Amino acid sequence: MKELWREASKVGRGLWYVDKQYCALCGAEKGPICMTCRTKYLRSDLRRCGRCGKLVQSEKLYCLDCAAGRGPKQLDQVTAWGHYSGKLKEFIQTVKFKAQPRLIREISRPFSDWAISQLPAVDGIVAVPMHKTRLAERGFNQAEVIASALHWELGLPILPGVDRIEPRSSQVLLSRQERLHNLKGIFVVRQPEYYQGRTVWIIDDVTTTGATFEAVAGVLRESGVRAIYGLCLAAGLEKKLVPLSD
């Protein structure tokens, strides 16, 4: 009976309190994201690089990579909610590797509010697709779960018809150039009619080199997409700063 009650109260908490009471990242009170985690990981005090989304530490700055011409080519802008470290990194890894997609629900409101404050509203959103073999292993595509949260909160349509046709080999040890090359030809737009003249957000969980965003954006451009913005939960932090080049 005790067990049953514990389970029932867990369900009750899930239904009523989970969005408001506890921080989704550290479990402290005063969620959905507590002040400590906001300060440490979301860094709203820091500007994002206007091209690649990395967090930079001053106004009117691009990160070093973008200033040197190594930024996104196919995207108008990439932006990230927070810094990929600590509890935010743990949260994203728990979602992905411990099969907890429902946790995304706990951050859907603050993440969506932030997204619409950073990027122009668009005709639709596209989740970075996962190859069907990987999808079968994991059971869900975290980018799709995040896209669903944005759809639910902001009412933006989810655009179909982009597929990943090659499974991804491990990218961990590759340079950005190698990653870009490695990702060539692995995405395809099956239904280009959805994309001609449209504006879209591409959604992923994390960006490191931006190579995945570039590869998806490349095929969307070929299908006639007019403006493309990349949006993810977390990106790296740029430490070296350079002045705005234009």
Ligand SMILES: [Zn+2]
């Ligand atoms: Zn917290």
Ligand SMILES: [Zn+2]
């Ligand atoms: Zn940059």
